[in-house]
Each structure stands twice: as C-alpha cells, then as structure tokens.
Amino acid sequence: xxxxxxxxxxxxxxxxxxxxxxxxxxxxxxxxxxxxxxxxxxxxxxxxxxxxxxxxxxxxxxxxxxxxxxxxxxxxxxxxxxxxxxxxxxxxxxxxxxxxxxxxxxxxxxxxxxxxxxxxxxxxxxxxxxxxxxxxxxxxxxxxxxxxxxxxxxxxxxxxxxxxxxxxxxxxxxxxxxxxxxxxxxxxxxxxxxxxxxxxxxxxxxxxxxxxxxxxxxxxxxxxxxxx
Numbered sequence: 060x061x062x063x064x065x066x067x068x069x070x071x072x073x074x075x076x077x078x079x080x081x082x083x084x085x086x087x088x089x090x091x092x093x094x095x096x097x098x099x100x101x102x103x104x105x106x107x108x109x110x111x112x113x114x115x116x117x118x119x120x121x122x123x124x125x126x127x128x129x130x131x132x133x134x135x136x137x138x139x140x141x142x143x144x145x146x147x148x149x150x151x152x153x154x155x156x157x158x159x160x161x162x163x164x165x166x167x168x169x170x171x172x173x174x175x176x177x178x179x180x181x182x183x184x185x186x187x188x189x190x191x192x193x194x195x196x197x198x199x200x201x202x203x204x205x206x207x208x209x210x211x212x213x214x215x216x217x218x219x220x221x222x223x224x225x226x227x228x229x230x231x232x233x234x235x236x237x238x239x240x241x242x243x244x245x246x247x248x249x250x251x252x253x254x255x256x257x258x259x260x261x262x263x264x265x266x267x268x269x270x271x272x273x274x275x276x277x278x279x280x281x282x283x284x285x286x287x
Contacts, residue, residue, distance in 0.1 A: 062254065063251045063252070078266070081259060085264070088151050089158075102162065143260035146261075150268070158275070173281050177278035184236075189243070198252055199245050202245040247266065250266070
C-alpha cells in the first residue's frame with residue numbers, strides 16, 4: 060500500500076483536500092443533527108434521562124463505545140465508498156446523541172455565549188495543532204502507546220466517578236484537553252503515514268473523533284469557568 064506521505068504531491072494534496080472537506084461536512088452534519096434533537100425535544104429527554112441516575116450515563120457510554128467501534132471498523136476496512144460513508148454517518152449521529160445532554164445543559168443553565176465560545180476555541184486549537192503537524196512534518200505515531208494508556212486511565216476514572224458518585228473537576232478537563240490535543244497530532248500523522256489516498260472518508264472520521272473529544276472538554280471548561 061502506498062501511503063499518503065509516499066504518494067505523488069498532486070495525489071497527496073487531493074487527499075488532504077477531500078479529508079478536510081469531509082471533516083467539515085461531518086461537523087456540519089453534527090450541528091444539523093443537534094439542531095433536530097433540540098427542536099424535537101429529544102435533547103431535553105436525553106438530559107433528563109442521564110440526570111435521572113449516575114448509572115444511566117454508563118449505559119450510554121457503553122452503547123456509544125460499541126457504535127464507535129463498529130463504525131470505525133466499518134470505515135477502516137471498507138474499500139467501498141458507500142460503506143465508508145455509512146460508517147461515518149453512524150458515528151456522527153452517535154456523537155450527536157452523546158453530546159445532546161451536555162449541550163442542553165450548556166444552553167439552558169449557562170450563559171448563551173458558552174457554546175459558541177467553546178466551538179471557536181476548539182476550531183482554533185484544532186487549526187493550530189494541524190498547522191504544527193503539517194509544518195514540522197514529524198511522525199507523531201510514537202504518541203499511540205501513550206494515548207492508549209492515557210485513554211484507559213481516563214476511562215477508568217470516568218467509570219469510577221459514575222460508580223462511586225464523585226465529580227471529576229476542572230483539572231481533569233484540562234488534562235483531557237491536553238490528551239485530545241495529542242490525539243489530534245497523532246491522528247493527523249496517522250492519516251498521512253498509515254492511510255492510502257483512497258481512504259479519505261476513514262481519515263475524516265479519525266479527525267472528527269479527536270475534534271469531538273476536544274470540544275467536549277473545552278465546553279466543560281468554559282461551562283465551569285462561566286459559573287464562577
């Protein structure tokens with residue numbers, strides 16, 4: 060397999076353009092699904108469902124993990140473009156459902172500027188990290204092992220917080236923003252050095268997942284600081 064980094068400059072440029080156009084499309088679709096969830100009252104229902112008990116959040120996270128694993132596997136292994144789009148679509152909808160309770164809480168119980176501020180900060184951080192990844196031309200694959208261990212530790216803390224009823228505070232959110240930043244560097248490098256030029260849909264899903272993770276914890280930080 061000829062990777063993107065090994066491809067001709069014209070093919071590489073076309074791949075990058077398609078990947079980031081699909082990423083922009085995934086973000087737009089995410090916003091559209093969230094709008095529908097709010098307009099139909101589903102976002103509020105999901106918020107009340109999650110707020111009803113700490114164990115319901117674990118069920119949602121478990122379902123999301125299964126959907127994420129399924130959609131990522133579907134996109135990564137498929138050569139058929141239609142199958143790749145289906146996997147990306149499933150993942151975007153799953154992310155929108157997971158985000159709905161947090162966004163509802165931000166919209167109803169926080170300042171009106173919280174969500175736009177978090178969105179702009181996320182896009183600015185993503186743009187800066189992408190610029191670093193492309194301009195330095197460093198292979199950040201070495202971050203893979205660190206991210207796996209860090210991800211397991213973070214997941215363990217989240218599960219324990221739900222089981223034992225303690226709250227993960229602002230410091231945890233700041234650490235997770237750093238984790239998401241490392242994931243963006245890793246994924247940007249991964250799609251360049253481990254993907255072929257025909258897998259731009261899979262590449263956009265990888266990047267979308269990291270952007271979503273970054274937005275989640277940036278939003279939590281903005282919500283926490285806006286209440287002070």
